[in-house]
């Protein structure tokens with residue numbers, strides 16, 4: 572269902588007994604979250620649709636030209652995008668509402684885990700980052716957002732981005748899961764061990780030791796904390812972020828390597844399972 576609907580403009584939205592605002596025509600579906608007996612869909616105009624059921628109730632996904640498996644009269648909500656129709660059947664509680672300002676209030680809620688703690692769950696942290704609701708936020712914003720993680724000070728933020736040669740103003744949505752893992756990994760090392768000297772922080776106008784470019788400084792949005800970076804060697808993620816040589820371990824601890832691999836596989840399994848379940 573995610574594959575068919577996400578990033579698609581809505582051609583039609585109907586909800587029987589749907590109380591609340593509807594997404595405007597053409598609004599783009601941004602996120603679909605499935606929990607036990609509950610499915611939440613979010614549009615880019617801030618409308619959220621929540622469907623939940625107690626015993627029976629389900630979402631079906633059909634190609635636009637295919638006959639539904641249940642009569643139209645039983646449909647409780649219909650969302651149509653180019654080529655696909657998603658239909659919710661069954662005794663379902665349907666509610667739509669306008670998320671107050673979800674760019675400022677990502678679904679994470681509350682403060683994120685402290686990355687300096689040795690027992691911090693890196694996998695959960697990466698998940699939290701991936702779930703960041705505003706994919707148009709910059710990586711500098713996400714990295715400095717205490718709702719994603721705490722313990723990354725402003726100094727570390729600039730140094731982390733320099734370490735992985737990433738432009739702070741890259742849209743967060745351009746990062747892959749692997750990129751997020753690398754970011755969190757580097758952030759944790761710099762936050763716990765501290766940076767090996769300052770490469771960009773506080774060095775506006777000075778030369779970048781990597782490429783001899785000139786270090787710049789800027790702030791963004793409501794965040795008054797300055798970001799320092801080298802516009803010459805910090806670019807978009809391209810083929811993916813690379814762990815800097817000085818932070819690479821000779822050999823990752825086998826248990827850690829196994830755990831990270833397992834977590835990555837589990838994430839993929841969950842996603843496939845979600846999709847299958849949503850397909851019914």
Ligand SMILES: [Zn+2]
Pocket residue numbers: 779780781782783784801802803804805
């Ligand atoms: Zn540079």
